[in-house]
Amino acid sequence: MTSTSATQAEPSSGTADRAAVREEAEGLLRRLVGRDDAVLREDQWTAIEALAVDRRRALVVQRTGWGKSAVYFLATALLRARGAGPTVIVSPLLALMRNQIEAAERAGIKAVTINSTNLDDWEAVHADISSGGVDVLLVSPERLNNPSFRDEVLPRLAATTGLLVVDEAHCISDWGHDFRPDYRRIRTLLGDLQTGIPVLATTATANERVTRDVAEQLATSRAEDAELERQGVLVLRGSLDRESLRLGVVRLRTAQQRLAWLAEHLGDLPGSGIVYCLTVAATEEVAEHLRKAGHTVAAYSGRTETAERQSLEADLIAGRVKALVATSALGMGFDATLGFVVNLGAPASPVSYYQQVGRAGRGTPEAPAVLLPATEDRDIWAYFASLAFPREQQVRDTLAALAEQGTSSTAVLETYVDLSRTRLETMLKVLDVDGAVRRVRGGWESTGQPWTYDEERYRRVTEAREREQQAMLDYLDTDECRMAYLRRQLDDPLPEGASAACGRCDNCGGLDLAASVSDDALSAADEALARPGVTLSPRKLWPTGLANLGLDLKGKIADGPAEGRAVARLTDLGHGQALRALFTARVDDQDGPVPPGLVQAVLEVLGDWPEARAVSSVAYVDSTTRPQLVRDLASGVSRSLGVPIVARLAVVDPDVEPGRGAANSARRVAAVQRRYALELAPDRDEVTGTVLLVDDLQVTGWTLTVAGRALRGAGAGAVLPLTLGLQA
Known part of the structure; x- marks a missing residue:
């Protein structure tokens, strides 16, 4: 389904020219996927046409596996062939960057990355960009606010970029399930782009509220860019249904029963997959027990070293492990053919849950997604909710300390403000985007600009989070089609005339999950947890x-x-x-x-x-x-x-x-x-x-x-x- 927030512009080239561009794009697609019979779907061409022909700004909300990366790589190739500068892709995860670089190479596109792991390569990368030898530059959102990158590199990129791509764009919105303050810096980059530079934002999971918020931020443009303002932002939103997914919930009373169920039934699940846990400690505890039960698994979290992460991801993709027992650190952009996802504990919202189960079912006819909720889930949700934006007085104390002390590191600011390092860093990044503080070498400084505490917005975000948590609890108990329930939470309407029942989940009779565990499995779990x-x-x-x-x-x-x-x-x-x-x-x-x-x-x-x-x-x-x-x-x-x-x-x-x-x-x-x-x-x-x-x-x-x-x-x-x- 295609919708636009404003009337589309008149075609910038004739029908025949557009047909020729499409034929050129499909030739590039065949190189990208390695198949001579590959053709673009209409919705993919619509996005490519908007970027490479009409030079528009577009937001694509499509399920994982739809082909979003193909859109921006093909648009890049078309634009570069017509003399445009390199594409800049803002991407949140190193794993995603690695996958994208490999995909670009298949299409003959030279892609490089700048991130925290390749500091020694930066000068060479910058030289390659300046000489025109780079087609795609991938950067992490955190890099956008590095003082030297922001002040020295970003202005050059804004002046020479041919296409800006914002991957996992729901992170821009604090209404989204994975808001990241560093992403808000993209708004500044959008405003600094040259007139007529196309922009693409993509995400696999966004409800209508997040979609609207991201589209409004994409519309940020120079006042003189009247053409873009007239066109508006093209929003392409497709069905988020994944026909291979088999959704189910197994309600078990105790942690021992849940761990026993997992140990006993993991081997019955097809292929390799992910067992998601809500905490780092749980990943280690569960992985240890599953290994003792004879399963080939490994723990994976934000604490896992980069080299080990890469090795574990490769093991999962190759099927050398049955499962990675992971936190949400193994999430956005992870590209693999997985046979299942199990959630040991429920995420705090249907949107974040759907993103996790969406890791499975790509290229497989059936992929069970099993949720084992626990009573302690709500306590864990409450803890993460406590990390929300600080109270106004704490913000004012921070601004006052910066005004008085001058440039200060986060460690020094901690002595003046009763906030944890993580919350203080997050708050400062938001204040930086709002213009109240500025990151400089040696720490942070106050800009002296007036700043307003948007209490009403923070309250509405909190209330939205609470509604999402209740919706997740309702999902556990619903007797309606689980896929239909999740799609409704994502504001993903059913096609006209389609049945509300997917026919694939446990409530529709398409997935039969045993809720019993053997005495031996329960005894082993009891012993492990005791x-x-x-x-x-x-x-x-x-x-x-x-x-x-x-x-x-x-x-x-x-x-x-x-x-x-x-x-x-x-x-x-x-x-x-x-x-x-x-x-x-x-x-x-x-x-x-x-x-x-x-x-x-x-x-x-x-x-x-x-x-x-x-x-x-x-x-x-x-x-x-x-x-x-x-x-x-x-x-x-x-x-x-x-x-x-x-x-x-x-x-x-x-x-x-x-x-x-x-x-x-x-x-x-x-x-x-x-x-x-x-x-x-x-x-x-x-x-x-x-x-x-x-x-x-x-x-x-x-x-x-x-x-x-x-x-x-x-x-x-x-x-x-x-x-x-x-x-x-």
């Missing part, structure tokens, strides 16, 4: 800028605690469930003795921890919210090990409330230093030997770092932290 013990890695460096907060601490932490242990992460599938219940209870109900199940888990952790055998005493961190829990944990460990409690990190400044400064390291260290002081037991004037330092929950690690340092200063030879939970 095994406690997570490493607590010690902090190695003091945060930058502590001198701004009156603390003479910097560099390496030479006198902190050693590596510690926690029973489990709060996001873990096993003991994480009991820990989440413990730490999210109402204030009046959250204190008390350590629950029996966690008592046994603590004893198992100590029994499996060789260093704990050298412990000669116990210390603990005082608590005002869970004092009984912490004291019970410390005394229980003391009795079990047969060693005394020799000290506590006591609350000496109750005005510093629990958790203050937890958003960033520098302010957290300052808050802990004020709140606590080491108190030795009445019969002690020093601490010796190895001390087990007990706390209920590690959030940032700075409380245990400061406490361990105090114990070392009082004479302890080594300090081993032990907590019930790890918030990670």
Whole structure:
């Protein structure tokens, strides 16, 4: 289906000329795909014609596998043959860039990339661009705001670019499911383009609200570019249905049942695929269990090193692994023929869910997409929602600090603003696009320009997110066709006269999923999840800028605690469930003795921890919210090990409330230093030997770092932290 936001321009060439251009494009297509019988579909030609003939701006919303890359490569070849400058493609992922470079070569197009992994090649790439030897330049959105690239390279690109392509364009919109602030810099690039330069934005997943927002941003143009304003932005939106997908939901009550189902049924799924998890910890936990169950799998997340990512992606494409157990880091632009997708936990919206399942079913007749929802999904959604744009006062504090301090790095700004590094960076990127701050060598500076906090927009985005979460919950329980439900959420209307039932999902009778697991599989999963013990890695460096907060601490932490242990992460599938219940209870109900199940888990952790055998005493961190829990944990460990409690990190400044400064390291260290002081037991004037330092929950690690340092200063030879939970 083709729609336009304005009347199309008069043809810039006659019908015969257009036919000749189409014939030329189809010749190039045959080279690209390696088939002599390949022809363009009408919707593909419409997009190419708009770009290469009419020099328009276009937004293409089409499902994965439709051929969006063919459109911009063929348009590039046509434009280059007519003397246009190189195409610039803004692409979000290195994996996507690698695929695109390989595809371009097949069509005889020279493509190069500038990203964080090829810094040494930049000068040579720039020289090739200047000499006309490059047809396509792929850049990451983050590169657009690198000071030297923005100031030195971007103006030259804007002056010479023949076609601008924005891949995964839903990232431009903060209404989209994967908004990235760096993408907003594209608006500046659009405004700086020469008159008549065509622009293409593409995405596989966008509802009507996101489509409209992206189209409006594409319409940004120079005031004198009246022709473009008259034409408007061409929007080509096709059906997002993937006929090979077989959608289904398996509702299982416990994490053990879900893990057992996956271990038992993974081998029944066709080909190779992806098992999506909501957290990094879950990918590692699930992958380990599946390997022990005999499956060839590997974990993949944002923490996976670049070289290893490339190797794992190649293994999946070649079918050398049954599955990658991945976070959404394995997502946009990953080009492979996959037989299935399993979601262990539901994404926060139908749109993001459909993008993930859309990885499967390309080039396969059938591809099951199985969702195994969990009760803890909503907690994880809430955590990610907490990373939304900061409150106005926090933004104003940041702007004031920049105005007063001058150019400042993010690390220094952290000491003035109670925000995490990630949220602070994201906020600064938005402020940069809005013109309130500017990224420069050495950090950020204030522009002094007035800035308005768009509270109404942020509120509406939050409300939209909440509606999407409810829509995802409704998807789990719906008895209507699942494909029809998802298409409606993506504002993807059914063709006139088409049935609302896909005939392929579990609700339509096209997919039969067993909800049972064998006793053996359940027992193995139960054993895996019951095994406690997570490493607590010690902090190695003091945060930058502590001198701004009156603390003479910097560099390496030479006198902190050693590596510690926690029973489990709060996001873990096993003991994480009991820990989440413990730490999210109402204030009046959250204190008390350590629950029996966690008592046994603590004893198992100590029994499996060789260093704990050298412990000669116990210390603990005082608590005002869970004092009984912490004291019970410390005394229980003391009795079990047969060693005394020799000290506590006591609350000496109750005005510093629990958790203050937890958003960033520098302010957290300052808050802990004020709140606590080491108190030795009445019969002690020093601490010796190895001390087990007990706390209920590690959030940032700075409380245990400061406490361990105090114990070392009082004479302890080594300090081993032990907590019930790890918030990670």
